[in-house]
Amino acid sequence: MEKLISHESFEAPKNAAPKKANGKLQWYFAGGFLMFWGLLFFAIVIPLFYRLPTAMTMEDANKNVFIAERAYRNLYTLSNIGTKVTGSTENEIEAVNFIMKEVTQIQKDCLKDYFDLEIDLSQVSGGFPYKTVLNTYQGAQNIAVKLAPKNSTSETYLLVNSHFDSKPATPSASDAGFMIVTMLEVLRVIATTMQAIEHPIVFLFNGLEEGSMQASHGFITHHRWAPYCKAVINLDAIGSGGRNVLFQSGPNHPWLAACYKKYIKHPFATSMGEEVFQMGIIPSDSDFRQFNIYGKIPGLDMGQCINGFVYHTKHDTIDVIPRESLQNTGDNALSLVRGLANATELHNTEAHKTGRAVYYDFLGLYFFYYSEATGKCLNYVVAGAALILILISIWRMAEASQVTICHVIRWFILVMVIQIISFVLGLALPIVVAYGMDSFGLSLTYYSTPMLIVGLYVCPSLIGLSLPITIYYSLQRNDKISTSYHLQLALHSQAVILALLATSVTALGFRSSYIFVIPLLFYVISLALNLMTILHDLGFAWAAFLKLSQIIPFLYSSYLVYIFIVVMTPMGGRSGSASNRDLFIAVLAAVGTVLSFGFLVPLINTFRRPSFMIFALLATTALSLYMASSTQLGFPYRPKTSGQRVAYLVIVRNKFYDYDGTLSKDESGYLFNFQDRREETPFVGTDVNLTGMVGIKSNCERYMMCGMPLYDYRYVQNRLQSKWLPRSEPVETPDSSNLELLSKTIVNSTTCRFEFNLTGPSHMSIFIQPYEDVIISNWSFERTYLENPPEAPLSYHIYFTYGIDDSPLNFFVECSKPDGDFKVPLFQLGVSWHYIGHEGDTESKKLKSSFPSYSIVSEWPVLYQRYIY
Known part of the structure; x- marks a missing residue:
C-alpha cells in the first residue's frame, strides 16, 4: 500500500522523481509531529493564560x-x-x-x-x-x-x-x-x-x-x-x-x-x-x-x-x-x-x-484592535490573496508536471471535495459523540476532568480531518502530478474553505470572522515564500515554511478556544436541564481543532503509514469514552471544587382560593429547578429520598404559571423541566404575609379598578392572568410591559424586590370588559412570598442534610396563594 501511495511516473517533474518512499519520514515521527503541537500548547498557551503579575504590598x-x-x-x-x-x-x-x-x-x-x-x-x-x-x-x-x-x-x-x-x-x-x-x-x-x-x-x-x-x-x-x-x-x-x-x-x-x-x-x-x-x-x-x-x-x-x-x-x-x-x-x-x-x-x-x-x-502579550470597516477590508484582501496565490501555485504545478492547467484543476476539484468532507467530519464527529453521550445519560463527564475533552472531542475531530484525505492518498493513482503536489492541493483546499468562510461570515456582519483569517493569512505568507523560491517544486521542502508559519495561528486558535472552554465548562452546571451544554463544548473543541490543525493534519501524509496515527487517535477516543462512562473520572461532580447545583424552593405551600373565597387546594412540597442536564440522576443510590417526585409540565397546561411560585425568569424558562416533590405535612411560613384587596371600583361602563396592598419579605412575585373576554387596560406598574406582554401561555409576572425600604406595596389593576359585567371572574392573581435566608423545619432540614457532599444546595421557604377576582 505504501508503494502505491508513493508511486510516481518517471515522466514526472524533478520533485516527483522516484525515490524510496518518496522521501517520506518513518511512521513513528508522525507521533512526534503531533506531540510537538501538544507540547507547544502546554508549554506556552497554558502558562501565559494563567500568568499574573506580582502582588504589590x-x-x-x-x-x-x-x-x-x-x-x-x-x-x-x-x-x-x-x-x-x-x-x-x-x-x-x-x-x-x-x-x-x-x-x-x-x-x-x-x-x-x-x-x-x-x-x-x-x-x-x-x-x-x-x-x-x-x-x-x-x-x-x-x-x-x-x-x-x-x-x-x-x-x-x-x-x-x-x-x-x-x-x-x-x-x-x-x-x-x-x-x-x-x-x-x-x-x-x-x-x-x-x-x-x-x-x-x-x-x-x-x-x-x-x-x-x-x-x-x-x-x-x-x-x-x-x-x-x-x-x-x-x-x-x-x-x-x-x-x-x-x-x-x-x-x-x-x-x-x-x-x-x-x-x-x-x-x-x-x-x-x-x-x-x-x-x-x-x-x-x-x-x-x-x-x-x-x-x-x-x-x-x-x-x-x-x-x-x-x-x-x-x-x-x-x-x-x-x-x-x-x-x-x-x-x-x-x-x-x-x-x-x-x-x-x-x-x-x-x-x-x-x-x-x-x-x-x-x-495576553499584545492587544490588536481595528475598526470593523478595516476588518472587512483585511478579510476580503486576505481571502482574495489566497485565491490568487493558489491559482499561481496551480499554474506552477502544471508547468512543472508538464500537464495542462485544466488537468491540475480537475484534480484540485476532487481534492477539494475530499477536503470539504474532512472539514465537515472534523466538525461533525465531536457533535456525534456529544449527542451519543447525552442519549446515554452521560452529559458533563468532562465537568471535573477537563482532559477528557481531548479524547472525547479533539481526537474525533482530528480523525475527521485526517481520515478522508489519508484514504484518498492511499487510493489515488495519478502519475502525472506528484504526491507532494497533491498534498499542496489539499492545503490549498483548506485555504479556499477558510477564505469562503471568512468572506461569508464577514458579509453576514460578524466580527468574529477574524478567527478564520488569522490561519489563512499565515498560510498565504508561507505559500508566497514558497512560490518565491524553488521550495514550492522541491518535493516536501515547502512544508518547512508551512510548519513555521502555522505556529502563531496554532497558538492563537488554541488559546482562544481554551478561553471559551474554561469559561463555558462551568456554565454547563447552571444552564438548566433543557440545555445540552455538551454540544457547546463539542463545537468549541471541534472549531478549535479545525482552526489549529486544519493546515497541519494533512502533513501526516508526509510520513510513512499515516494510518497508524489514525488508529492511535481512535484508541485514545475509545479509552476516553471508557473512562468517561465507566470510571469515577467521568462522574461530573466533586466536593468544593465542582459541585452539582441543586436549586429548589423548600416548604412550598400552594393555596388556591376560588372566586367565592373558598380554599380549593392546599398542598406542600418542594419545587426543584435542576440546573444541569443530569437532573436528579446523580442522587440514585444516595441517601436522598425523592420518591414521588413528578414533573410539573402537565400542571402548566391547567394552571396559571404551572400553579407554582416560579421565582424569576430562569424558573419561568425552565418550568417545563421543573419537578415537584410533595410532602404530607403542611408548614406555616416564617413571617406574616398578606395580600389585601382595598377596593373594587367601577370606573366606567367597561372598566373596573382593583386596588391592593401587599406586604411580605424582600422578594415577592405577582402573577396576573385575565380571562378570555377581559383585558388588563391599566395598572400602577410599568406600561411598557403591559403593552408588550410575554408570549402565551405565560401570564404577567411582576418581580418585586425591596432594599432598605420595606414599606408595603400598594398597586392597582384596571380591567376592561366589553359587556360591562363585573360580577363574574375577571382575572387570576397569584402572589408568591420568598423567604430567602430562612431555614426550613425539621423535615426539610433532614432532606437538605441527605444530599451528597458534592451537592451545592440553594433553597428557601415559599408561600404561594392564587386568587380569582
Whole structure:
C-alpha cells in the first residue's frame, strides 16, 4: 500500500522523481509531529493564560500604584459579612456601612488642592421589563462617589460601576466583592496622587444587581449625576481569580477599544466573546446593559471569568482568590480609569460613534484592535490573496508536471471535495459523540476532568480531518502530478474553505470572522515564500515554511478556544436541564481543532503509514469514552471544587382560593429547578429520598404559571423541566404575609379598578392572568410591559424586590370588559412570598442534610396563594 501511495511516473517533474518512499519520514515521527503541537500548547498557551503579575504590598504604597494587599484586606472584611441578599441586614446595613467607612476615609485623605470628593448615599425605586418579567423595586441603595478636579465645572463624567449585593447562600467574594474593593483602591490611589484628571469620575457601588440589575437602572434613570456620565467601565464576575476579560465594548464606539489598547497593562479581550455573550449563550448578564439601554452610555464591560464553578455558590470565598489576581485587575482598572478620565473623546462621545471594533489579545502579550470597516477590508484582501496565490501555485504545478492547467484543476476539484468532507467530519464527529453521550445519560463527564475533552472531542475531530484525505492518498493513482503536489492541493483546499468562510461570515456582519483569517493569512505568507523560491517544486521542502508559519495561528486558535472552554465548562452546571451544554463544548473543541490543525493534519501524509496515527487517535477516543462512562473520572461532580447545583424552593405551600373565597387546594412540597442536564440522576443510590417526585409540565397546561411560585425568569424558562416533590405535612411560613384587596371600583361602563396592598419579605412575585373576554387596560406598574406582554401561555409576572425600604406595596389593576359585567371572574392573581435566608423545619432540614457532599444546595421557604377576582 505504501508503494502505491508513493508511486510516481518517471515522466514526472524533478520533485516527483522516484525515490524510496518518496522521501517520506518513518511512521513513528508522525507521533512526534503531533506531540510537538501538544507540547507547544502546554508549554506556552497554558502558562501565559494563567500568568499574573506580582502582588504589590503596603511597602509599595508610596509608589502611587494599586496595592493588592490593601484591597485583599478590604475583601476579607467585606466577604466575612456573609450573604448580602438585597433586603437583608448584611446588605442594607453592614455592607453599606463598610463601604461608607472606606470612602469617608478616602475623602479625608484626598489631596484637597487637586480634587473635590463628594459622597452620595441614595435610595432608588422603579421598574423595567427584562426577559419574561417586569422587575419592580423600591429602596435599592446606591453609594455614588464623585471625584472631580478642583473647582471643576465639567459636564462630562466617567462612570465606574460594580455591585456589593450577592445571591443567596454565598459570601460573594468574587461576585462582586472583588470588584468593589478594586474600585475602592483605585479611588484611593487617584484621590491621593498628584496626577491630574480632566473629567470627573463617578464610582458607583450599587446594592441590587443580582435581582436583575435594578440599582444600576435606578441610578441611570434617576440620579442627578447620571445625565453627565458619558462612558462607563463596568466591573463584574462570572468566575473567581485569574485575569479579568473585556467581553463587551461600545457599542459602536471603537475609540473605547483604542483606549483599552493604549492604557491596558494586562490585555485580555475578545470581540468574539462579545458576540457570543450577546447571543445569549452565556447564562449571565451585567449592569452594562442598563447603562447602554437606559442611559445610552457606551463603555467597557470587564469581569472575572476563570473558575466559574464557585460562581453564585457558598464556595465563592476569599480563599480561592490569589492576591495576584487582584493586582492584575487593579492594574488594569487604575490605568483604564485614569486614561478615560483624560480622554478627549469624552467631551462628545456621539461624534466618535463610528461603528464597531474588532479586538483580541494574543496570549495576553499584545492587544490588536481595528475598526470593523478595516476588518472587512483585511478579510476580503486576505481571502482574495489566497485565491490568487493558489491559482499561481496551480499554474506552477502544471508547468512543472508538464500537464495542462485544466488537468491540475480537475484534480484540485476532487481534492477539494475530499477536503470539504474532512472539514465537515472534523466538525461533525465531536457533535456525534456529544449527542451519543447525552442519549446515554452521560452529559458533563468532562465537568471535573477537563482532559477528557481531548479524547472525547479533539481526537474525533482530528480523525475527521485526517481520515478522508489519508484514504484518498492511499487510493489515488495519478502519475502525472506528484504526491507532494497533491498534498499542496489539499492545503490549498483548506485555504479556499477558510477564505469562503471568512468572506461569508464577514458579509453576514460578524466580527468574529477574524478567527478564520488569522490561519489563512499565515498560510498565504508561507505559500508566497514558497512560490518565491524553488521550495514550492522541491518535493516536501515547502512544508518547512508551512510548519513555521502555522505556529502563531496554532497558538492563537488554541488559546482562544481554551478561553471559551474554561469559561463555558462551568456554565454547563447552571444552564438548566433543557440545555445540552455538551454540544457547546463539542463545537468549541471541534472549531478549535479545525482552526489549529486544519493546515497541519494533512502533513501526516508526509510520513510513512499515516494510518497508524489514525488508529492511535481512535484508541485514545475509545479509552476516553471508557473512562468517561465507566470510571469515577467521568462522574461530573466533586466536593468544593465542582459541585452539582441543586436549586429548589423548600416548604412550598400552594393555596388556591376560588372566586367565592373558598380554599380549593392546599398542598406542600418542594419545587426543584435542576440546573444541569443530569437532573436528579446523580442522587440514585444516595441517601436522598425523592420518591414521588413528578414533573410539573402537565400542571402548566391547567394552571396559571404551572400553579407554582416560579421565582424569576430562569424558573419561568425552565418550568417545563421543573419537578415537584410533595410532602404530607403542611408548614406555616416564617413571617406574616398578606395580600389585601382595598377596593373594587367601577370606573366606567367597561372598566373596573382593583386596588391592593401587599406586604411580605424582600422578594415577592405577582402573577396576573385575565380571562378570555377581559383585558388588563391599566395598572400602577410599568406600561411598557403591559403593552408588550410575554408570549402565551405565560401570564404577567411582576418581580418585586425591596432594599432598605420595606414599606408595603400598594398597586392597582384596571380591567376592561366589553359587556360591562363585573360580577363574574375577571382575572387570576397569584402572589408568591420568598423567604430567602430562612431555614426550613425539621423535615426539610433532614432532606437538605441527605444530599451528597458534592451537592451545592440553594433553597428557601415559599408561600404561594392564587386568587380569582
